Amino acid sequence: MSDLLPHEKGFHVSWDQIHRDSRALAWRLDKHGPGEGGSWKAVVAITRGGMAPAMIVARELDIRTVDTISVKSYHHQAQGEAEVLKAPDAVMMGDGTGILIVDDLVDSGKTLEMVRQLYPQAHFATVYAKPKGRAQVDTFITEVSQDTWIFFPWDMAMQYVKPYRGAD
Numbered sequence: 001m002s003d004l005l006p007h008e009k010g011f012h013v014s015w016d017q018i019h020r021d022s023r024a025l026a027w028r029l030d031k032h033g034p035g036e037g038g039s040w041k042a043v044v045a046i047t048r049g050g051m052a053p054a055m056i057v058a059r060e061l062d063i064r065t066v067d068t069i070s071v072k073s074y075h076h077q078a079q080g081e082a083e084v085l086k087a088p089d090a091v092m093m094g095d096g097t098g099i100l101i102v103d104d105l106v107d108s109g110k111t112l113e114m115v116r117q118l119y120p121q122a123h124f125a126t127v128y129a130k131p132k133g134r135a136q137v138d139t140f141i142t143e144v145s146q147d148t149w150i151f152f153p154w155d156m157a158m159q160y161v162k163p164y165r166g167a168d
């Protein structure tokens with residue numbers, strides 16, 4: 001069974017599951033910001049996967065200032081470069097102090113590494129984490145093995161499944 005391809009070893013996450021896990025992330029981050037009463041200044045979602053978790057975290061923590069950063073990664077090129085396609089508001093961001101940067105998961109850590117270079121004082125939170133990228137994330141909820149592919153609800157649809165036994 002160990003010769004399964006990464007996409008065959010799947011962790012399938014439902015909307016309900018990501019809602020609960022994102023709420024758990026918000027609970028963990030609540031009152032842990034550097035502002036008054038442990039507050040956070042703003043939530044910044046790493047698009048696109050970070051948008052749903054960021055919305056849930058912002059809702060739970062009553063944060064109305066929400067922005068996005070769009071990063072295009074070049075994982076398959078030798079230099080392993082990543083490019084910012086859309087940056088959040090520069091004045092609001094500063095060096096990242098008080099900013100909660102949210103993504104759905106960290107895998108190799110390349111995306112967070114790049115964003116962290118831009119905003120070294122920000123707090124980085126993901127719902128899921130794989131071992132290679134764990135050092136790049138400050139707070140996460142669930143760890144999965146490196147060879148597990150996480151399937152998110154926005155990439156899936158309900159469909160018929162054949163029973164284990166029975167007519168084809």
Ligand SMILES: O=P(O)(O)OC[C@H]1O[C@H](OP(=O)(O)OP(=O)(O)O)[C@H](O)[C@@H]1O
Nearest residue numbers: 047048049105106107108109110111133
């Ligand atoms: O830790 P890394 O190896 O950098 O991988 C993690 C990133 O990859 C996925 O985004 P992707 O770039 O596929 O874009 P998307 O969010 O628009 O789907 C995921 O949402 C993370 O942002």
Ligand code: HPA
Nearest residue numbers: 105107148149150151152
């Ligand atoms: O496991 C994953 N699932 C979905 N998107 C991803 N992008 C990097 N790793 C993953």
Ligand SMILES: [Mg+2]
Nearest residue numbers: 047048049050
């Ligand atoms: Mg992403």
